[in-house]
Amino acid sequence: MAHVTVWNEYRHEQQSDEVAEVYPDGIHSTIADFLSDDHDVTTATLEEPEHGLPEAVIEETDVLLWWAHLAHDEVEDAIVERVHERVLEGMGLIVLHSGHYSKIFKRLLGTTCSLQWREDDGTERLWVVDPGHPIVDGIGEYIELPETEMYGEPFDIPEPDRLVFTSWFEGGEVFRSGCCYRRGSGKIFYFRPGHETIPIYENPEIQRVLENAVDWATPNEGAPRTFGNRE
Amino acid sequence: MAHVTVWNEYRHEQQSDEVAEVYPDGIHSTIADFLSDDHDVTTATLEEPEHGLPEAVIEETDVLLWWAHLAHDEVEDAIVERVHERVLEGMGLIVLHSGHYSKIFKRLLGTTCSLQWREDDGTERLWVVDPGHPIVDGIGEYIELPETEMYGEPFDIPEPDRLVFTSWFEGGEVFRSGCCYRRGSGKIFYFRPGHETIPIYENPEIQRVLENAVDWATPNEGAPRTFGNRE
Amino acid sequence: MAHVTVWNEYRHEQQSDEVAEVYPDGIHSTIADFLSDDHDVTTATLEEPEHGLPEAVIEETDVLLWWAHLAHDEVEDAIVERVHERVLEGMGLIVLHSGHYSKIFKRLLGTTCSLQWREDDGTERLWVVDPGHPIVDGIGEYIELPETEMYGEPFDIPEPDRLVFTSWFEGGEVFRSGCCYRRGSGKIFYFRPGHETIPIYENPEIQRVLENAVDWATPNEGAPRTFGNRE
Amino acid sequence: MAHVTVWNEYRHEQQSDEVAEVYPDGIHSTIADFLSDDHDVTTATLEEPEHGLPEAVIEETDVLLWWAHLAHDEVEDAIVERVHERVLEGMGLIVLHSGHYSKIFKRLLGTTCSLQWREDDGTERLWVVDPGHPIVDGIGEYIELPETEMYGEPFDIPEPDRLVFTSWFEGGEVFRSGCCYRRGSGKIFYFRPGHETIPIYENPEIQRVLENAVDWATPNEGAPRTFGNRE
Numbered sequence: 001m002a003h004v005t006v007w008n009e010y011r012h013e014q015q016s017d018e019v020a021e022v023y024p025d026g027i028h029s030t031i032a033d034f035l036s037d038d039h040d041v042t043t044a045t046l047e048e049p050e051h052g053l054p055e056a057v058i059e060e061t062d063v064l065l066w067w068a069h070l071a072h073d074e075v076e077d078a079i080v081e082r083v084h085e086r087v088l089e090g091m092g093l094i095v096l097h098s099g100h101y102s103k104i105f106k107r108l109l110g111t112t113c114s115l116q117w118r119e120d121d122g123t124e125r126l127w128v129v130d131p132g133h134p135i136v137d138g139i140g141e142y143i144e145l146p147e148t149e150m151y152g153e154p155f156d157i158p159e160p161d162r163l164v165f166t167s168w169f170e171g172g173e174v175f176r177s178g179c180c181y182r183r184g185s186g187k188i189f190y191f192r193p194g195h196e197t198i199p200i201y202e203n204p205e206i207q208r209v210l211e212n213a214v215d216w217a218t219p220n221e222g223a224p225r226t227f228g229n230r231e
Numbered sequence: 232m233a234h235v236t237v238w239n240e241y242r243h244e245q246q247s248d249e250v251a252e253v254y255p256d257g258i259h260s261t262i263a264d265f266l267s268d269d270h271d272v273t274t275a276t277l278e279e280p281e282h283g284l285p286e287a288v289i290e291e292t293d294v295l296l297w298w299a300h301l302a303h304d305e306v307e308d309a310i311v312e313r314v315h316e317r318v319l320e321g322m323g324l325i326v327l328h329s330g331h332y333s334k335i336f337k338r339l340l341g342t343t344c345s346l347q348w349r350e351d352d353g354t355e356r357l358w359v360v361d362p363g364h365p366i367v368d369g370i371g372e373y374i375e376l377p378e379t380e381m382y383g384e385p386f387d388i389p390e391p392d393r394l395v396f397t398s399w400f401e402g403g404e405v406f407r408s409g410c411c412y413r414r415g416s417g418k419i420f421y422f423r424p425g426h427e428t429i430p431i432y433e434n435p436e437i438q439r440v441l442e443n444a445v446d447w448a449t450p451n452e453g454a455p456r457t458f459g460n461r462e
Numbered sequence: 463m464a465h466v467t468v469w470n471e472y473r474h475e476q477q478s479d480e481v482a483e484v485y486p487d488g489i490h491s492t493i494a495d496f497l498s499d500d501h502d503v504t505t506a507t508l509e510e511p512e513h514g515l516p517e518a519v520i521e522e523t524d525v526l527l528w529w530a531h532l533a534h535d536e537v538e539d540a541i542v543e544r545v546h547e548r549v550l551e552g553m554g555l556i557v558l559h560s561g562h563y564s565k566i567f568k569r570l571l572g573t574t575c576s577l578q579w580r581e582d583d584g585t586e587r588l589w590v591v592d593p594g595h596p597i598v599d600g601i602g603e604y605i606e607l608p609e610t611e612m613y614g615e616p617f618d619i620p621e622p623d624r625l626v627f628t629s630w631f632e633g634g635e636v637f638r639s640g641c642c643y644r645r646g647s648g649k650i651f652y653f654r655p656g657h658e659t660i661p662i663y664e665n666p667e668i669q670r671v672l673e674n675a676v677d678w679a680t681p682n683e684g685a686p687r688t689f690g691n692r693e
Numbered sequence: 694m695a696h697v698t699v700w701n702e703y704r705h706e707q708q709s710d711e712v713a714e715v716y717p718d719g720i721h722s723t724i725a726d727f728l729s730d731d732h733d734v735t736t737a738t739l740e741e742p743e744h745g746l747p748e749a750v751i752e753e754t755d756v757l758l759w760w761a762h763l764a765h766d767e768v769e770d771a772i773v774e775r776v777h778e779r780v781l782e783g784m785g786l787i788v789l790h791s792g793h794y795s796k797i798f799k800r801l802l803g804t805t806c807s808l809q810w811r812e813d814d815g816t817e818r819l820w821v822v823d824p825g826h827p828i829v830d831g832i833g834e835y836i837e838l839p840e841t842e843m844y845g846e847p848f849d850i851p852e853p854d855r856l857v858f859t860s861w862f863e864g865g866e867v868f869r870s871g872c873c874y875r876r877g878s879g880k881i882f883y884f885r886p887g888h889e890t891i892p893i894y895e896n897p898e899i900q901r902v903l904e905n906a907v908d909w910a911t912p913n914e915g916a917p918r919t920f921g922n923r924e
Contacts, residue, residue: 088804088849090594110801110876111781114920127405128685129384132552132647137683141385152923153360154372156781156877159393161623161852166384166397168405173923174358174397183803184849185594221599223590225847227807230866319573319618321825341570341645342550345689359916363783363878368914383692387550387646392621392854404692414572415618416825452830454821456616458576461635589867591846603847615822615859616834624852628859630867636820636859 002062002218003040006032007053009068010045012196019196027067027194027201034207039063039214046071051079058082063092063217065210066099067194073103080104088184089225092217094210097194100155105190108183109157115175116152122170124148126177126193130164135178135189135212143205149195151175157190167192178209180216185225187217233293233449234271237263238284240299241276243427250427258298258425258432265438270294270445277302282310289313294323294448296441297330298425304334311335319415320456323448325441328425331386336421339414340388346406347383353401355379357408357424361395366409366420366443374436380426382406388421398423409440411447416456418448464524464680465502468494469515471530472507474658481658489529489656489663496669501525501676508533513541520544525554525679527672528561529656535565542566550646551687554679556672559656562617567652570645571619577637578614584632586610588639588655592626597640597651597674604630605667611657613637619652629654640671642678647687649679695755695911696733699725700746702761703738705889712889720760720887720894727900732756732907739764744772751775756785756910758903759792760887766796773797781877782918785910787903790887793848798883801876802850808868809845815863817841819870819886823857828871828882828905835861836898842888844868850883860885871902873909878918880910 008028012019023030028043035041044052046068058064064083068075080103087093087108095105100113126143128136143165152173158181165178177192191209193200200206239259243250254261259274266272275283277299289295295314299306311334318324318339326336331344357374359367374396383404389412396409408423422440424431431437470490474481485492490505497503506514508530520526526545530537542565549555549570557567562575588605590598605627614635620643627640639654653671655662662668701721705712716723721736728734737745739761751757757776761768773796780786780801788798793806819836821829836858845866851874858871870885884902886893893899 108803110803112877112920116920116923118923125403125405127384129386129405129407130390131385131685131687132644132682133684134682136685139685141686141688150923153358153397154362154918154920155360156918156920158851158874158876159361159854162390163394166405166407168399168403172356172399174356174360174399174405176360176397181851182594183851184805220594220596222595223593223598223601224603225593225849226603227805227809227847227849230809230811230843230845339572341572343646343689347689347692349692362916362918363875363913364915365913367916370916372917372919381692385687385689387687387689389620389643389645390623412620413825414620415574451825451827453826454824454829454832455834456618456824457834458574458578458616458618461578461580461612461614587865587867589846591848591867591869592852593847615820616824617822621823621855625856628846628867628869630861630865634818634861636818636822636861636867638822638859 001040002214003060004035004063004065004214005057005061006041006043006065007067008043008045009071010047011070022197022199027196030201031065031210035211035214038211046074051075053079053083055082058086061091062219063094063214065094065096066102066104067096068102069098069196072101075103080107084108087186087188090185090219090222092186092219093188094213094217095188095190097192100190108188111158112156115155118150118171120150120171121147122150125168126165127168128164129166130162133162133164134216135164135209137212138208139205145193145200147198148193151192185219185222189213189217232271233445234291235266235294235296235445236288236292237272237274237296238298239274239276240302241278242301253428253430258427261432262296262441266442266445269442277305282306284310284314286313289317292322293450294325294445296325296327297333297335298327299333300329300427303332306334311338315339318417318419321416321450321453323450324417324419325444325448326419326421328423331421339419340412342389343387345387349381349402351381351402352378353381356399357396358399359395360397361393364393364395365447366395366440368443369439370436376424376431378429379424382423416450416453420444420448463502464676465522466497466525466527466676467519467523468497468503468505468527469529470505470507471533472509473532484659484661489658492663493527493672497673497676500673508536513537515541515545517544520548523553524681525556525676527556527558528564528566529558530564531560531658534563537565542569546570549648549650552647552681552684554648554681555650556675556679557650557652559654562652570650571643573620574618576618580612580633582612582633583609584612587630588627589630590626591628592624595624595626596678597626597671599674600670601667607655607662609660610655613654647681647684651675651679694733695907696753697728697756697758697907698750698754699734699736699758700760701736701738702764703740704763715890715892720889723894724758724903728904728907731904739767744768746772746776748775751779754784755912756787756907758787758789759795759797760789761795762791762889765794768796773800777801780879780881783878783912783915785879785912786881787906787910788881788883790885793883801881802874804851805849808848811843811864813843813864814840815843818861819858820861821857822859823855826855826857827909828857828902830905831901832898838886838893840891841886844885878912878915882906882910
């Protein structure tokens with residue numbers, strides 16, 4: 001049973017009544033809830049000491065989920081460094097929605113991770129472009145979200161190892177909304193949905209994708225990563 | 232100056248008044264016309280002996296463009312074999328629109344190259360998802376085509392080496408509409424637009440993409456491809 | 463428990479005393495033996511009706527292993543077609559050693575799959591270049607084979623999705639000896655070792671790699687592969 | 694004519710008589726020399742103000758070459774940031790030998806870029822594994838270097854977009870020694886040879902590879918990289 005840590009900035013929920021109504025206990029609690037059926041889940045947030053990610057926690061984590069938006073800069077570099085090292089050693093990382101601008105995602109990918117966006121409440125369809133991928137097990141040909149914020153191309157990321165979802169937006173844009181990478185021994189999945197004012201993490205299809213993604217990103221044994229002087 | 236051969240099935244134009252009005256001399260002539268400014272261009276069609284692609288022509292060709300729809304099965308296997316070999320040796324290949332179902336494209340990619348489609352005359356926007364690619368030199372953030380046939384995901388192709396365009400369709404679909412591959416020493420570009428009833432190859436942006444694609448696909452010198460017993 | 467079919471041409475073993483001594487019941491039996499601990503394994507050979515791969519067998523197979531050398535051309539196109547379709551639908555395929563020249567491998571990859579080779583009985587070291595990959599679970603930094611035939615670059619294959627092993631040969635060559643691909647929903651792994659005069663499939667590390675590869679290539683559920691007219 | 698800047702740490706040459714004998718004017722001068730035939734070349738070194746890379750220089754540079762070993766940590770973060778931004782906007786970057794551990798390379802790739810190494814003066818053969826790539830125009834099937842330091846796998850890098858060279862080392866190791874990436878609009882090439890005590894940059898084949906790499910990495914026009922709020 002994989003050890004999952006759900007990290008959330010947890011600001012919107014405390015600052016906005018609108019968001020608090022959607023996620024009264026925070027986005028992290030909602031996600032932790034549905035993942036708890038099959039995984040050993042804990043949560044962590046920005047305001048906790050070491051952002052809730054002391055070494056002991058990171059050491060034990062198989063897969064880390066990351067939601068953030070307002071306070072990317074407040075995440076301490078030392079914690080980013082710690083997470084970065086663990087990903088290279090094999091910990092899975094699932095970056096959600098506005099987490100595309102987090103320090104850890106930019107650090108792992110090496111690009112700006114910039115994109116275009118618009119708050120317009122239009123419909124989004126996440127088309128499955130890689131129907132053979134385990135992250136879409138049990139999903140239909142697309143997931144439709146009736147109201148979402150728009151994220152549009154260009155998305156300044158390295159070409160994904162596998163592109164799993166591409167979103168269609170009512171307003172005329174497209175977006176690579178489900179992207180897989182490997183860095184070191186760690187698997188990384190970026191998944192676009194998750195705007196804080198809409199209960200997207202209550203959607204059973206979105207939940208299924210995240211459950212699948214946790215399974216996919218769980219570390220395997222691998223071979224030794226031995227570096228240095230070879231006398 | 233690259234030697235370019237524009238191959239066209241050339242059936243629709245002779246069978247349908249509607250198509251003949253759009254392309255009175257055939258799609259190949261329209262394409263050959265605008266490519267002739269900077270390249271040495273000839274055309275070839277299905278009904279010619281050896282489909283207009285005898286060995287001497289294929290030997291001399293740097294980049295081959297391929298439009299086809301109704302008669303994929305009438306293309307002789309020996310000619311497909313000849314084109315296939317030349318691509319692996321370095322000849323560029325640009326596959327247009329319904330050419331996704333051609334023998335040569337399926338042979339090079341190894342998959343069914345199937346997709347979803349609908350004739351609905353809605354708007355298409357080809358978003359540039361790889362703004363650094365030479366194939367989009369001089370193009371804006373997207374190309375808008377007011378009326379097109381829809382092609383939708385899933386598109387059964389190997390993950391492209393580089394995905395350059397992704398299309399948004401008014402009716403609710405997306406499609407990987409500009410895909411780059413290399414097979415052997417040959418560069419391959421699939422480009423979606425080109426429905427026969429719409430004068431898409433008159434569009435200056437589409438023309439610019441194809442000019443760029445010809446330049447990109449032109450062979451370079453490379454290193455020896457030496458195979459066999461190494462005593 | 464995955465259904466595994468081990469396919470072997472089974473010619474060398476019947477034509478050569480030297481090979482028969484190494485693999486008295488055929489390469490397929492040796493491979494089937496060690497895979498049987500954790501999988502439901504059957505074998506099939508060239509001389510059987512439909513090469514031992516009638517539709518019922520292919521339908522039931524989760525992962526197919528393929529060893530061949532002398533008689534690639536004797537494999538009927540209809541059977542290749544059948545295997546090809548099943549791979550695209552999700553069946554895993556593990557291609558062994560001289561199977562690089564099989565019809566099915568060339569068809570799936572779209573290139574000549576040519577290489578350089580020399581029978582010289584030198585040492586080979588298969589270096590793990592992707593220590594995070596599940597195919598190398600439990601393997602050290604390299605696998606050393608004291609005597610092997612040499613396979614050298616260039617290897618005319620599409621750039622692998624993941625390169626897992628690269629071989630060093632005593633005589634001065636290198637080779638991409640463990641290559642992962644996906645085509646349609648099917649996972650494909652090419653693994654170089656397996657010269658018929660050397661008991662390489664008795665080597666516990668080689669066995670471990672093949673066991674891992676079977677697990678990796680076992681199909682998952684995925685999303686629908688729906689193609690055609692979308693009215 | 695591309696503007697090329699050759700950056701060198703320039704420490705070994707001033708601290709070691711052995712190195713000074715091989716590169717009396719510094720590695721940068723030797724490289725600048727042979728690139729000057731076809732390019733507009735300048736050099737820059739660590740000790741210069743802003744490491745010789747003020748904004749005006751970086752703005753003007755089409756392709757930057759980077760050699761470093763002893764003093765990676767002395768490169769100021771602000772300069773790394775400046776180079777990083779320019780690469781994403783399109784400037785080519787060629788990272789040489791021990792530059793694999795430079796801040797800029799690690800930042801662009803997102804991994805540790807660690808490897809194994811040994812000073813043993815054995816022979817290296819750089820095999821061309823991608824004979825169709827423009828970086829190997831005019832090169833044979835391999836480049837042999839009679840005496841080199843060894844770099845061995847695992848090399849902790851993201852899977853290259855294209856792997857062009859793989860090295861064989863007399864002592865029993867292999868290494869992915871010529872790796873292509875794109876990040877943002879910038880092309881990146883890592884090329885292994887270049888140990889400071891051996892006149893490797895005098896080798897005409899090595900020079901040819903670097904000339905090809907400069908041509909390959911020279912920016913093209915591309916499409917707009919527009920990010921942000923799309924109202």
